[in-house]
Amino acid sequence: MNQLSIILPAKNEAPALAVLLPQLRAAQPQAEIIVVDDGSTDDTRNICESHGVQCLSSPYSMGNGAAIKRGTRAASGDILVFMDGDGQHDPADVARLLDQLNRGYDMVVGARDWGSQAGVGRGIANTLYNWLATKMTGHPVLDLTSGFRAVRADKFREFLHLLPNGFSYPTTSTMAFFRSAYAVAYVPIKAAQRVGKSHIRPLKDGIRFLLIIFKIATLYSPxxxxxxxxxxxxxxxxxxxxxxxxxxxxxxxxxxxxxxxxxxxxxxxxxxxxxxxxxxxxxx
Missing domain, CATH: 1.10.287 (Helix Hairpins)
Structure with missing residues (x-):
């Protein structure tokens, strides 16, 4: 049986982790759980210790993608599951992603429905990304930017050097898998309302979202x-x-x-x- 590692990037998500970690342990008791503390100033580390979860702390914030890379390097599992540490993702859905992965896929992504989008603007932007990525790859892309995904560790590590330190690691990894002819599947999920305040800033990150459109093309076929x-x-x-x-x-x-x-x-x-x-x- 393949060892499973679950990686959660977190920045000041202590209230969410206090609820999420026991649920995750109950749902996947044999899994290695790693919380990557991206420069948090709250009780993230203490919460992890109280639940017996490994916590990798950074002295300052390096970004969501940097946390993913650090967690991936530390993980010992053959299968990696990435989840947000803000409580949006249901631990019960991990089993659904793993079931699909075991059917011969290399990456399985939790695809959010419209009701799970963080606002109308984000929903429209994600719909545009999905459409463009589908046109570029020739394969249905149901949720390009979802941070909830299961991957084969050896395949994912091939692209660590490509991943940005910011929020667009899902886009980069998805397009990299398609480019390398690794099989990608999608499982419908419902994302809950996040606990606490989002770290995404609409004005500053609006430019980042526009750049993602060009990244989609240049990562697959310029x-x-x-x-x-x-x-x-x-x-x-x-x-x-x-x-x-x-x-x-x-x-x-x-x-x-x-x-x-x-x-x-x-x-x-x-x-x-x-x-x-x-x-x-x-x-x-």
């Missing part, structure tokens, strides 16, 4: 992003040339500039495609 962009520049140049040819009977600098931009964007896409291929070579 040419799928750069070729359409190049085509837009080329067609714009052609339209401008057609107009100036009939209006002024000459080729203008604007048409030349747009066509040059089309070539440059296409070449950047080619180079990015080669760099992306190098990123997925086994990391030693």
């Amino acid at each position: 040419l799928k992003l750069f070729v359409p962009a190049s085509a837009v520049f080329f067609l714009a140049g052609f339209a401008n040339y057609t107009y100036t040819l009939y209006a002024y009977h000459r080729l203008t600098n604007m048409s030349t500039l747009l066509w040059s931009a089309a070539v440059v964007v296409f070449l950047i896409g080619l180079v990015s495609e080669q760099i992306t291929g190098l990123m997925y070579r086994p990391y030693k």
Whole structure:
């Protein structure tokens, strides 16, 4: 039987952990449970000690993704389960993810329904991400940004060097698995209201969410992003040339500039495609 490690990144989530940890221990009594304390200033460490749970503490906050990486390096299990430490995820759903993983998948993600989204704005953004990721990969992506997932440890560790220290580790890991032809499945879940205040800041993180859209494309196949962009520049140049040819009977600098931009964007896409291929070579 494979050893199971459950990793919970947490920053000032002591009230939630006080409720979550005993429930998690009851649901998975044989699992190794690791709480990665991301620079908390509350009783997170004491709560973990009182429940006999391993706690890895950082002297300052390094980010959600950094906590995931640290927990992954410390885990001894062949199977890793990542859960939020804020009480949103039901420990009973761990068994459902593991059951699907045992059917031959390499990653199983808990897919939230619309009612589980943290507000209308987040729901719309996640719907956009899911649609774009589905178009890029050619496979249904039901929840690109869910932090509740079960993975095979050896496969996940291949991509630790790609994971950012911030909140977008789910996006990066999902696209990396698809790129490497590792099987990904989704299990519907309902996420509860989080305990305490969210660490996500709408204004600052809005820019981050926009960057995720470009990360989706560049992590999987940059040419799928750069070729359409190049085509837009080329067609714009052609339209401008057609107009100036009939209006002024000459080729203008604007048409030349747009066509040059089309070539440059296409070449950047080619180079990015080669760099992306190098990123997925086994990391030693």
